[in-house]
Amino acid sequence: MKLYCFGTGAGTEPIKERKHVSFALEINNQFYWFDAGEGCSYTASMMGVDLLKVKAIFISHSHMDHVGGLGNLLWNIRKNTLIGKGFPIAGQLDVYYPNQRSWDGLMMMLQETEGGFKLGYKMNASLIQDGIIYQDENIKVEANHNYHMQxxxxxxxxxxxxxxxNKVIIYSGDVDSYDDLIPFLRDGCDILMCETGHFNANVIADMVLANKYKVDKMYYIHCGNDILADKQRVLSRLSSYNIAIKITEDKEIIEII
Ligand SMILES: [Zn+2]
Known part of the structure; x- marks a missing residue:
């Protein structure tokens, strides 16, 4: 299993090093895509990712730094089918979205593009609810609401x-506080991919350690002001923690073993 980081930034103005958040897990030559910040499908293509191998897309919430690249991602997948590159690997594309109004708006926009956005394959869109939302031979995805939006x-x-x-990865999405993650953290995980846009980088590590949650590694994504201001200072501050912490970077590919 490989983790592809397309964008690792929080909802900032355009900055040089980090686009808005988006990543995918590659398992058995199929891609499972999480959030779709600006330019994610362009970055992925430049990294060599075949967009027709995307099997499912999961969106944590409808803020622009998480969906700004979704229209382009869906458009580019269709485009690849039109220029003879084949069809999505599963014969269909599954999209899990948390907000019907926002999804309907995106579809209306796409339907006003070339060819009315008619597809030669199925696209199944589902509204996310708490619980197991997706399961196939490679992956199981469970959702739990948080209080970031309301x-x-x-x-x-x-x-x-x-x-x-056999790995458990928690992706925080954006949270109101890290207490939002307690229902998942109670059972522990191998990797906690946590947003660092709304909190200083040590806050989540302090919370994990104080509560003795079993977290093997922490990957910081959706990096905000604390990390953007001085990444080295943050890393040295975190080096004393008895937990493996990594700040992810755009275009990074991480083997998960
Ligand atoms: Zn965000």
Whole structure:
């Protein structure tokens, strides 16, 4: 299993080093895509990712730094089918989205593009709810609502627990506080991919250690001001922690073993 980081930044203005957040897991030559910040499909293509091997897309919430590249991703997948590169690997594309209104708006926009966005393959869009939302021979994805967007139902922002190749990966999405992750953290994980856009980088590590949650590694993504201001200072501050912490970078590919 490989982790492809397409964008590792928080919702900043355009900056040189980091685009908005997007990553995918490659398992058995298929890609499972999480969030779709600006330019994610362009970056992925330049990294050599075959967009027709995308099997499913999971969106944590509809803020622009998580969906700004989704229209282009869907458009580029269709484009590849039109220029004779074949069809999506599963014969269809599954998209899991947390907000019906936002999805309908995106579809309306795409339908006003070339060919009315008619597809030669199936695209199944599902509204995310708490619980197991996806399972195939490679991966299981569970969603749990968080309080980043609002404090009451209907929930429109989610964190994900991903199980693949006997590894458990928690992706925070954006959270109101890291307490939002307790339902997942209680069971522990191999990798916690946590946003660092709304908190200083040590806050989540402090919370994990204070509660003795079993977390093997932490990958910081959706990097915000603390890391952007001085990454080396953050790394040296975190070096005393008894936990493996990594700050992910755009265009990085990480083997997960
Ligand atoms: Zn964000």
């Amino acid at each position: 404090k009451e139902e209907p929930w429109t922002s989610y964190s994900f627990r991903i199980t693949a190749e």
